Amino acid sequence: MYSIVLGSLLISILHALIPSHWVPIIAIAKRDYWSTAKTTKVTFYAALAHCLSTVLIGLFVGMIGKSMAQRISTFSHYAAPVIFIILGCVFIYRHHRHSHFKLSDIPQKVYSKKRIVFILLLAMFFSPCIEIEAYFLMAGTQSVWLVLIIAVVYVVSTVIGMTLLVTQAYNKLLKLNRHKLEHNAGIITGVTLILSGILSFFIF
Numbered sequence: 001m002y003s004i005v006l007g008s009l010l011i012s013i014l015h016a017l018i019p020s021h022w023v024p025i026i027a028i029a030k031r032d033y034w035s036t037a038k039t040t041k042v043t044f045y046a047a048l049a050h051c052l053s054t055v056l057i058g059l060f061v062g063m064i065g066k067s068m069a070q071r072i073s074t075f076s077h078y079a080a081p082v083i084f085i086i087l088g089c090v091f092i093y094r095h096h097r098h099s100h101f102k103l104s105d106i107p108q109k110v111y112s113k114k115r116i117v118f119i120l121l122l123a124m125f126f127s128p129c130i131e132i133e134a135y136f137l138m139a140g141t142q143s144v145w146l147v148l149i150i151a152v153v154y155v156v157s158t159v160i161g162m163t164l165l166v167t168q169a170y171n172k173l174l175k176l177n178r179h180k181l182e183h184n185a186g187i188i189t190g191v192t193l194i195l196s197g198i199l200s201f202f203i204f
Contacts, residue, residue: 003199004142005149008135010192012154015129016161021050025166028116036170042117043166047159049121054128055151058136062147065140085197087134092190129154 015021025046029039068079132154139146 004135004138004146005153007192007195008132008139008150009153009157011129011131011135012157013161014192015131016047016158016165021124022162022166022169025120026170028120029166029170032113032116036167039170040163040167042120043163044159045117046120046124047162048155050124050127050129050162051155051158053125054132055155057128058133058151058154059147061133061136062140062144062150065137066144069141081138081197083134083137083197085194087131088190088192088194088197090190091131092187092194129158 022043025039025043028034029042034042132150135150136147139150
C-alpha cells in the first residue's frame with residue numbers, strides 16, 4: 001500500500017512539473033496580457049479539468065483491477081506488477097519522443113478571452129495523465145479506499161504544483177531547460193513505475 005501511495009505521489013509531482021502542462025498557459029497569458037490573478041485562476045481550473053478526466057479513467061481502471069483480483073487470485077501479486085514494469089519500460093523507451101510546445105503552436109487568430117479559456121480547459125481535459133493509471137489499477141486490487149486515496153493524492157499534487165509553477169513563472173519567467181526536464185521526466189517516470197512493480201512482488 002505504502003509503495004503505491006508513494007509512487008503515485010512522485011508521479012503526480014513530476015507530472016505537474018512537466019512544462020507541456022503549464023508553459024502553454026503562461027504563453028497565452030503573456031500574449032493576451034492576463035493579470036497574475038487571472039492566470040492563476042485559469043491554471044487552477046485547467047488543472048482541475050486535466051485531473052477530472054484522469055481520475056474518471058482511474059476509477060474505471062481501479063474497478064477493472066478489483067474485478068480481476070476477485071476472479072484471478074494471482075492477478076494482484078503477479079499480473080499487476082508486471083503491468084507496472086512493462087509500462088515503465090515503455091516510458092523509458094519513448095522518453096525521447098515527447099512533443100515540444102512552441103509559441104507558434106498557439107493559434108494567432110484573435111479569439112475572445114472566454115473562448116480561449118474554454119479551448120484551453122477542453123485541451124487539458126482531453127489529455128489525461130496515462131502514467132498514473134497503473135497506480136489506480138494496482139490500488140483497485142487492494143481496496144476502494146486506496147483508489148480514492150490515489151485520486152486525492154493525484155488531484156492535490158497536480159493542482160497545487162501547476163498553480164504554484166505558473167504563478168511563480170509568470171512574473172519571473174523561470175529559466176528552465178524544458179527539453180532536459182521533459183527528457184528526464186520520461187526516464188524518472190519509467191524508473192518509478194518499474195520500481196513500484198518490483199516492490200509490489202515482495203509486498204503483496
